[in-house]
Amino acid sequence: MDRIGRIASQKAVVIFSKSSCCMCHAIKRLFYEQGVSPAIFELDQDSKGKEIEWALMRLGCNPSVPAVFIGGKFVGAANTVMTLHLSGNLKKMLRDAGAIWL
Template identity: 80%
Template structure:
């Protein structure tokens, strides 16, 4: 869990992902299209990826544990939660508050 906390605090937006996950790709694209440059941590390319995946589950990422999105060091959630924030307009405010967007 300490490793998750350390990585998730390195940048305004951090996405824990798997390189072969289509929902991960869609969420990354969502942030890139808004002009946000997130830190992407690919769990399937990390020797401790399985351990980190368990830690994400303990933090509340249920179902598919990835993508797990952190904004401002806080867990926002998975793709469904991020898309809900996008659709209701609250994602942009979260990104501005975290310093990921300046518009």
Template identity: 80%
Template sequence: MDRLAKLASQKAVVIFTNSTCCMCHAVKRLFYELGVGPAIYELDEDSRGKEMEWALAQLGCNPSVPAVFIGGKFVGSANTVMTHHLNGSLKKMLREAGALWL
């Protein structure tokens, strides 16, 4: 849990994913298209990935990936991120975290 918190706070936007997950790909693509360069952690390629997936599940992320953190705070997984994007609140969150300037 400590490692997860440390990684999640190192950059304005942090996404924990699996390299073979289609929803993870969609979420990463959304942020890139918005002009945000998130830190990406592919848990299936990390030796402690299973441990971090367990910690994400403890935070309430179900499924455990993709898990998005903005400004060091857990936002949610794909459904929550897409909801924020569609209602316009995602850009506001990104601006407040310093990840987006316009």
């Protein structure tokens, strides 16, 4: 859990992902299209990926990926991020976190 906190605070937007996950790909693409350059941690390519995945599930992320952190705070998985995007609240969160300027 401490490692997740450290990683999540390294950049304005952090995404825990798996390289083979189609929803992870869609969420990463959404952030790129918003002009965000997130830090991405591919759990299936990390030696401690399984441990991180279990910790993400304990945080309430189910499924465990994609898990999105903005401004060091856990936002949620794909459904939550898409809801924020469609409501217009994602851009505000990104601006407040310093991930985008406009």
